Amino acid sequence: MQKRILIVDDDAHIRLLLRRTLEELELEGVLIDVAEDGVEGLDKARALKPDLIFLDVMMPRMNGMDVCKHIRKDPELVGCHVIILTARGQTMPPLDLAHGPHEFLTKPFDPDHIIARAAEVLAIDLDLGF
Amino acid sequence: MELWTLLAVGVAAPALATFVVHPMLVSTGLSPEWATLILLAVGAVLCIGVVFGLRARTKARVAEAAKIWEEMARGRSVQELPPAFAPLWSQMRNMLAQLEMAGQALDDRQSMQDVIDSMPDSLLVLDAHGRIELCNRTFALRMRFETPEDIVGLGLDALGGETRPAWFVGLLETGELLAQDLRFHDAYGGTVTLKTTGRTRTSMDGEPRGAVLVARDNVEISRLTSELQRAAERLEDSERFFQDLFDAMEDPITVISPDYEVLQANRQARLVFGKELIGRRCYRAFRMRDDPCQDCPARTTFAQHQSTSVEHRIFGNAITRISTYPLLGKDGQLHAVINHKRDVTKERQLEDLKANFLAAVSHELRTPLTSLMGFNKLNMRRLTRYVRPFLAEAPEEARTSLQKALSDMEVMAAEGERLGRLVNDVLDLSKLEAGRLRLNFEPVDVPALVAGALQATSTLFQGRHILMVPDLPEICPEAWGDKDRLLQVLVNLVSNAIKYTERGEIRVSVAVTPEELTLSVRDAGAGIPPEELSHIFERFRQAGEAQKGRPSGTGLGLPICRELVHLHRGRIWVESEPGLGATFSFTLRRADAVDPAERSLDLRGPGATLS
Secondary structure, three states: OOOEEEEEOOOHHHHHHHHHHOHHHHHOOOEEEEEOOHHHHHHHHHHHOOOEEEEEOOOOOOOHHHHHHHHHHOHHHOOOEEEEEEEOOOOOOOOOOOOOOOEEEEEOOOHHHHHHHHHHHOOOOOOOOO | OHHHHHHHHHHHHHHHHHHHHHHHHHHOOOOHHHHHHHHHHHHHHHHHHHHHHHHHHHHHHHHHHHHHHHHHHOOOOHHHOOHHHHHHHHHHHHHHHHHHHHHHHHHHHHHHHHHHHOOOOEEEEEEOOOEEEEEOHHHHHHOOOOOHHHOOOOEHHHHOOOOOOHHHHHHHHHOEEEEEEEEEEOOOOOEEEEEEEEEEEEOOOOOEEEEEEEEEEHHHHHHHHHHHHHHHHHHHHHHHHHHHHHHHOOOOEEEEOOOOEEEEEOHHHHHHHOHHHOOOEHHHHHHOOOOOOOOOHHHHHHHHOOOEEEEEEOOOOOEEEEEEEEEEOOOOOEEEEEEEEEEOHHHHHHHHHHHHHHHHHHHHHHHHHHHHHHHHHHHHHHHHHHHHHHHOOOOHHHHHHHHHHHHHHHHHHHHHHHHHHHHHHHHHHHHHHOOOOOOOOEEEOHHHHHHHHHHHOHHHHOOOEEEEEEEOOOOOOOEEEOHHHHHHHHHHHHHHHHHHOOEEEEEEEEEEOOOEEEEEEEOOOOOOOHHHHOOOOOOOOOOOOOOOOOOOOOOOHHHHHHHHHHHOOOOEEEEEOOOOOEEEEEEEEEHHHOOHHHHHHHHHOOOOOOO
């Protein structure tokens, strides 16, 4: 089955950066979708059932933590791995694997790290050259 | 008569003995020599008896005479004297009495003079003719004479007036002189005005015998009066000044007694807490409570003799800071405290605003920074991975250009990282300074902390001539602190050490005392110039230039370290000599030396002071 990644961020350049970062996975056949705010993110998550979601925290309409809560509660999205992209200095709740995101990544993030994590989560063996 | 008897006996007795007794004795058969001897002996005994008898009589007579003399001297038995002696005797006695009185009077006069000389006012006694009978030293000196004796006997005219000036005549007539200004001339002709009060002296039969005057120097009086007045004015001025100052304060200020009574209040305090504030209990007046507040700062000040301050959230969100200061009396005792209230609501709101603003700004900065750094890194990856391999055959120029581009991108990446650190540091420091950072206190394994710091900085000293030497005690007790924050401090110090060391040894050591642990990081750099040592913990102060080609720091690392160490109630300091490197040290409390009360306080964390 085709793997899917959903990127939810209100900043166009961050969306582009994540897309470009994940280009090599796209070449491997992974589908990449984007959403521009929390509500659209949640709708797309429910519609597309991605395997991995990158979620920004501060977004219009619904923030990332709330989107994450809805996703984790949704029985149809059990297999969905949620990575929250947070800026340092934002107070985050302690990691709660049962109800919260699976992991936090701090901005500014290292693209190498992002693609390595994504490949791992999607169980895709990728020669990244490092 | 007795004399004659004595003479008769003196002549008759030897004759009787020679012519009657001696022949009688011889006739009894005694030898004439023995008889003479016996008679002589009897005669001698008699003579001695007479002499003693006479002596006793004489003594008695003398005593009697002395007694009579004594009684006569007392004047009791003048009548026993022959009548012709009586007048002479009484005259003599009067003379003796007068002499005695004169002596007494002389003594009295001297002591009276002493008394009147000690008066600060002038005293003058005049006879009926206006001659000076007596005066005190004050008057004499005021008139510029040397002693009172120099004036006594002079007339009033000698003091620059008539013999009987009008005031003197008036005084004799009315018997009184009331605080009149009299002008005299002193011994050198200078004018002296004395405010004089006087009374006449009268003899037994009511005739005026003169006058007694007491005078006070006008100049002196007016000087004293004006001085007093000035002093009073100054006092009033200063009182008004302080009252004005007190009232001008925009904050309510009160003075509180040990039993919580409001003793004084400035205008603002009366405006805020009511006009009848003074005399009320502070807890009642200020907070409408029936008992003193639990965290009463005045009580702390009374107990510890130190100023202190607390913050109360009183109405809604209003926050008042109450500071108390000891008010010491002249005896050095603490009699009251000054209570100063300030509304710090705005300051706290501003702090909140600042913190929120900084959080927002740092987020807004981080987003574009993420793009910049991310795309830069992606480009480097693309160039390295997908372009460079195809340039092996390309002209030299193209390859060099690519190499230059990649190296420039590395600079961009490094600077991006630095900017990211700066944003983090600014955020950290502002949190620290606002007291918003909560430490998660727990026992911390120090060797693990050191290992963690060396691990975190390992990329910095790779490929350099730097030897990292951990110097740990065999048994190292746990420290009491926040593991992550302590790691931040140690990483900061170690990366600083690396930054300033070209080659050599960096030693990270731990020393243990019964109370504390001291962690030190010693570098082998150029050292810190003495003039920079005292500023080294200030913001944006970096000693000298960092090693060439290394990105320099944010200038906030050491201030953050200092704040963090202080939050751990430790000390941080630096020792350095130019050319010999620098040693940064900080202390931490041992987990086993922190008592439970402190632990619970630490765990409650800062911010708990707001009630």
